[in-house]
Amino acid sequence: xxxxxxxxxxxxxxxxxxxxxxxxxxxxxxxxxxxxxxxxxxxxxxxxxxxxxxxxxxxxxxxxxxxxx
Amino acid sequence: xxxxxxxxxxxxxxxxxxxxxxxxxxxxxxxxxxxxxxxxxxxxxxxxxxxxxxxxxxxxxxxxxxxxxxxxxxxxxxxxxxxxxxxxxxxxxxxxxxxxxxxxxxxxxxxxxxxxxxxxxxxxxxxxxxxxxxxxxxxxxxxxxxxxxxxxxxxxxxxxxxxxxxxxxxxxxxxxxxxxxxxxxxxxxxxxxxxxxxxxxxxxxxxxxxxxxxxxxxxxxxxxxxxxxxxxxxxxxxxxxxxxxxxxxxxxxxxxxxxxxxxxxxxxxxxxxxxxxxxxxxxxxxxxxxxxxxxxxxxxxxxxxxxxxxxxxxxxxxxxxxxxxxxxxxxxxxxxxxxxxxxxxxxxxxxxxxxxxxxxxxxx
Numbered sequence: 234x235x236x237x238x239x240x241x242x243x244x245x246x247x248x249x250x251x252x253x254x255x256x257x258x259x260x261x262x263x264x265x266x267x268x269x270x271x272x273x274x275x276x277x278x279x280x281x282x283x284x285x286x287x288x289x290x291x292x293x294x295x296x297x298x299x300x301x302x
Numbered sequence: 303x304x305x306x307x308x309x310x311x312x313x314x315x316x317x318x319x320x321x322x323x324x325x326x327x328x329x330x331x332x333x334x335x336x337x338x339x340x341x342x343x344x345x346x347x348x349x350x351x352x353x354x355x356x357x358x359x360x361x362x363x364x365x366x367x368x369x370x371x372x373x374x375x376x377x378x379x380x381x382x383x384x385x386x387x388x389x390x391x392x393x394x395x396x397x398x399x400x401x402x403x404x405x406x407x408x409x410x411x412x413x414x415x416x417x418x419x420x421x422x423x424x425x426x427x428x429x430x431x432x433x434x435x436x437x438x439x440x441x442x443x444x445x446x447x448x449x450x451x452x453x454x455x456x457x458x459x460x461x462x463x464x465x466x467x468x469x470x471x472x473x474x475x476x477x478x479x480x481x482x483x484x485x486x487x488x489x490x491x492x493x494x495x496x497x498x499x500x501x502x503x504x505x506x507x508x509x510x511x512x513x514x515x516x517x518x519x520x521x522x523x524x525x526x527x528x529x530x531x532x533x534x535x536x537x538x539x540x541x542x543x544x545x546x547x548x549x550x551x552x553x554x555x556x557x558x559x560x561x562x563x564x565x566x567x568x569x570x571x572x573x574x575x576x577x578x579x580x581x582x583x584x585x586x587x588x589x590x591x592x593x594x595x596x597x598x599x600x601x602x603x604x605x606x607x608x609x610x611x612x613x614x615x616x617x618x619x620x621x622x623x624x625x626x627x628x629x630x631x632x633x634x635x636x637x638x639x640x641x642x643x644x645x646x647x648x649x650x651x652x653x654x655x656x657x658x659x660x661x662x663x664x665x666x
Contacts, residue, residue: 261541265330265355265475269541273480273534274322277487280530284523284645291652298659 311644317637325482325630331463332357332427333470337420337435344440345407347389350420352399355470358426363393366424367458368401372410373417373434384410385454406451408444415439421460428463430470466626473542480538481627482634487531488556490638494524494646499591502584514580515657517587518570519650523642525563532556543608552609555597562590 261268335353342348352368359366368388392400399422409416417434440448468478498520505513535553536546547553566586573579602609623631 266541267476269477269538270326270479270483272537273483276533276537277483277530280526280533281645284526288648288652291656295652295655295659 310640314637314640314644317633318641321482321630321634321637325479325634328626328630329464329467330356330470330476330478331467332424332430333472333475334420334422334430334432335472337432340435341437341439342403342405344405344409344438346405348403348405348438350401350403350436352401352420352422354397354399354422354430355475356427357397357422357424357430359393359399359424360396362425363391366391366393366399366422368399368423369421369458370403370418370436371421372452373419374411383454383457384449384452385458386452387454387456387458405438406448407440408442408448408451409438409440410445410448410452411440412443412445414441414443423458423460425461427461429460432472466629468626469624477538477542478627480534481623482630484531484534484538485631486634486638487527487534489635490642491524491527491531493639494520494527494642495591495594497643498524499588502587505580505584506588509577509580511576511580511657512654514584515653516650517584519653520646521563521566521587523646523649525560525567526645527638527642528556528560528563532560548608550608551605552598552602552607555601558597559594562594566590 261272333355335355337350337352339350342350368391370386370388372384386403386405388401389404390402392402394400415437418436418438419431419433420436421429421431423429471478498517501513501517501520504510505517532553535556539548539553540546566583569586570579570583573582
């Protein structure tokens with residue numbers, strides 16, 4: 234537990250030192266706003282997964298029908 | 303054979319993989335984030351602090367050079383380059399400099415205040431410019447003397463640029479990579495819509511239900527891409543234009559496009575008779591695209607827009623894209639188009655099976 238906390242604190246201080254140079258504290262603006270790109274990619278991934286999820290429900294219904302016949 | 307039928311899906315996956323790889327791992331060129339102070343006086347020694355991005359000044363501190371150049375192009379009768387080299391360059395860290403310029407008493411400018419660009423050149427990073435950020439003031443104007451004092455005898459040779467790295471732009475910084483994802487979504491959306499109109503027109507000429515199924519599946523996949531385009535654009539705008547949604551014409555027209563297709567969907571649901579539904583929605587679809595093209599491609603160019611390409615320029619002109627970006631952007635557009643076709647074909651195939659099952663029930 235102690236080492237875990239220590240690692241956490243080290244990671245925090247590392248993050249702070251990486252941003253303290255001249256970057257704003259806002260998470261999304263750190264490291265040249267790279268997290269905005271991460272957000273955009275996540276959104277696209279979520280969109281495609283939602284599409285697959287909805288499609289799968291319809292396929293399941295079809296399967297049920299086919300099993301019925 | 304398996305590959306014969308699926309090669310374009312593999313191509314889609316491969317292209318998107320390449321785009322993720324190149325688009326996320328290619329570094330940005332070195333750029334100047336800020337300098338201070340931004341207002342100095344001619345005839346003094348100006349100390350200027352520079353903050354840079356993606357620079358490695360500490361690798362070879364002695365080789366880092368800095369220059370000032372008038373932001374406005376020099377008057378036409380003047381020959382030679384107006385450039386003032388820094389008298390001292392002190393490298394404080396990899397991305398911080400302290401510069402000293404011995405400014406001549408007069409500026410090569412007929413005004414009391416003039417804007418100057420700062421150029422920093424470092425061997426590993428190449429040259430970087432921050433245009434027109436430094437304002438220099440002068441008490442009395444003697445342009446001839448200014449030009450003489452600012453004409454540089456040496457012609458500095460800048461280090462080689464990294465050709466394959468992405469350009470550094472203030473405000474955008476790393477989010478320039480979103481071009482590959484956000485813009486490609488819109489391009490793919492238009493391909494899907496155009497294809498759906500192709501099938502709608504085919505349906506109007508030969509009323510075969512299959513064409514209608516294809517057109518509807520394509521429209522809904524295009525709507526998914528359009529919705530994702532809006533959401534990703536909104537997130538991008540939040541951290542560059544500092545708002546989730548602006549009254550920018552292209553944004554509102556994109557929202558309008560989504561509404562037009564939402565109406566198409568509602569229209570389909572509201573008509574009971576299948577033949578009438580197919581015929582009316584096919585006609586609507588053809589007119590919808592005809593309405594959408596001026597909304598997105600024409601109107602934003604006639605008025606002012608935050609998007610690139612407003613005011614008459616093509617959207618992917620030389621100012622907005624460089625070759626390094628294009629090398630990733632074009633594969634990305636193709637990849638997203640193929641991915642869209644893939645998703646639409648899955649939707650179409652499921653619905654074809656559903657229709658077949660329903661017909662089967664009707665018959666038996």
